[in-house]
Amino acid sequence: EPYDLIITNGVCVTASDVAALDVAIKDEKVVLLAPSGSLGSAKSKRTIDAEGGYVMPGGIDCHVHLQEPSMFGKGSSADSYESGTRSAIAGGNTTIVAFAPQQKNLDSVLQALETTHQLAKDNCYCDYGFHLLVSNPCAKALSEFKQLASHEGVTSLKIYMTYTALQLRDDEILSVLLTARQNRILTMIHAENGDVLNWLTDQLEAAKLFAPKYHSNSRPPVLESEATNRAIALSSLIANTPILLVHVSDPEAALRIRQAQTAGQPIFAETCPQYLFLTRDDLDKPGFEGAKCVCSPPPRNKEDQLAIWRGLKNGTFTVLSSDHCPFRFDDAETGKKTCITDEHPVGKFRYIPNGLPGIETRLPLALSANKMALTKFVEVTSTNVAKLYGLYPQKGSIIPGVSDADLVVFYPEGRLGKTTLTNSMLHHDCDYTPYEGRTVDNWPRYTILRGNVIWDRDNGGIVGAKGYGKFVKRGKSSLAGIWETVEEEGTFDLEAL
Numbered sequence: 001e002p003y004d005l006i007i008t009n010g011v012c013v014t015a016s017d018v019a020a021l022d023v024a025i026k027d028e029k030v031v032l033l034a035p036s037g038s039l040g041s042a043k044s045k046r047t048i049d050a051e052g053g054y055v056m057p058g059g060i061d062c063h064v065h066l067q068e069p070s071m072f073g074k075g076s077s078a079d080s081y082e083s084g085t086r087s088a089i090a091g092g093n094t095t096i097v098a099f100a101p102q103q104k105n106l107d108s109v110l111q112a113l114e115t116t117h118q119l120a121k122d123n124c125y126c127d128y129g130f131h132l133l134v135s136n137p138c139a140k141a142l143s144e145f146k147q148l149a150s151h152e153g154v155t156s157l158k159i160y161m162t163y164t165a166l167q168l169r170d171d172e173i174l175s176v177l178l179t180a181r182q183n184r185i186l187t188m189i190h191a192e193n194g195d196v197l198n199w200l201t202d203q204l205e206a207a208k209l210f211a212p213k214y215h216s217n218s219r220p221p222v223l224e225s226e227a228t229n230r231a232i233a234l235s236s237l238i239a240n241t242p243i244l245l246v247h248v249s250d251p252e253a254a255l256r257i258r259q260a261q262t263a264g265q266p267i268f269a270e271t272c273p274q275y276l277f278l279t280r281d282d283l284d285k286p287g288f289e290g291a292k293c294v295c296s297p298p299p300r301n302k303e304d305q306l307a308i309w310r311g312l313k314n315g316t317f318t319v320l321s322s323d324h325c326p327f328r329f330d331d332a333e334t335g336k337k338t339c340i341t342d343e344h345p346v347g348k349f350r351y352i353p354n355g356l357p358g359i360e361t362r363l364p365l366a367l368s369a370n371k372m373a374l375t376k377f378v379e380v381t382s383t384n385v386a387k388l389y390g391l392y393p394q395k396g397s398i399i400p401g402v403s404d405a406d407l408v409v410f411y412p413e414g415r416l417g418k419t420t421l422t423n424s425m426l427h428h429d430c431d432y433t434p435y436e437g438r439t440v441d442n443w444p445r446y447t448i449l450r451g452n453v454i455w456d457r458d459n460g461g462i463v464g465a466k467g468y469g470k471f472v473k474r475g476k477s478s479l480a481g482i483w484e485t486v487e488e489e490g491t492f493d494l495e496a497l
């Protein structure tokens, strides 16, 4: 047969165009886009009638925590590479980038990477890459950055300005930024002032305020905007090295990012569904229920949500990622509930693991909200992600002869009826979803990875195989301007300070 798969009668949506086109796939690649209906009778091993549905590049989720130790030391996040990627494909994703965590007591990042490779190998339903999570930037670890980028296909890393187990001091941040810059590695930064939130946490506890909702009080927006401003300042000191502020929730932080961008600094930003769909009121529920929405930064208020939507639409945010970091509610060892005692019936917010499940609900929630153009939706959930993290144009587009045949098919609003989100329909290994009971009018009908259907909503659900997902070596970020800016600024020069 000339083709392996044909998708006919669909409306192709990319970051730039919406057009009724048939798609032909051969040897894992998109090979032809043709006028709608024209390939309906072409010879192919399989033909899918998309029935007028949207055919888009598969979702790419570049902010995913799988099998990672909890930030508080006890146990690990709930999803394995198997369950996390299974959940990913049911939600329309074809590639994820997860974290390879370096612990503070380890002096090597290559070793952390190797350990994480072992966890993922033969276990993934979708393609995957890694970012290094650097918590001990000692000389040895820094010396390994070159190999990370040039041989291992790991061209991004994340650092934290909070959490005792992970937090870097400003001088450590500078060392990471300088070495990352020299190796064309993109640095992702979790910007919250950890010292201040620890102090506020002590103050709240001294006042006997322990309930989940006080997690918000311990992390007011100014902690985020201060740390964001500081991260931008540190980047400027290293001759304007590119950074990406992850999971931005605060409009003041977004404004600071926007100013820096306008001034020509290579500052990028990400936001997440929890800042578009949850508010701090979701933490203020009877008893311990609010713990289900404890993440950091915390969900803000309704007006802040609107500002974050605006930032997505005006380009302040380059990507919309899930920050999937699930912890079970009710698990004796790692669950959010483990901080409940007789003395503290509503637990202690200090010990509630920070993070939410969301890899499967990211695309359906964002698409159903109907607040962005379809092209913008594809841009922030797939195309920009691929560009930012060095996967483009193999991933994130549907260029014939070039792009992997990674696709998701959604049907226009309401065509598949309304879906009420319940945890029982999801494929992760977490015992709750913070979006329980919400309705969405869109859910992926098919997810296709390298030409193979891996999710078929109405015919078997998960039909892909564990282990079909491959590790993808990533190149340098190709987002317009990132490294050009660095070239223009020249090298970091002490004489020029």
Ligand code: DUC
Pocket (backbone or CB within 6 Å): 065, 190, 246, 247, 296, 297, 323, 325, 354, 355, 356
């Ligand atoms: N930061 C993340 O990126 N994920 C979960 C927890 C956190 O603080």
Ligand code: ZN
Pocket (backbone or CB within 6 Å): 190, 246, 247, 296
């Ligand atoms: Zn973070």
Ligand code: ZN
Pocket (backbone or CB within 6 Å): 063, 064, 065, 323, 324, 325
């Ligand atoms: Zn995260």
Ligand code: ZN
Pocket (backbone or CB within 6 Å): 425, 427, 461, 462
């Ligand atoms: Zn199922």
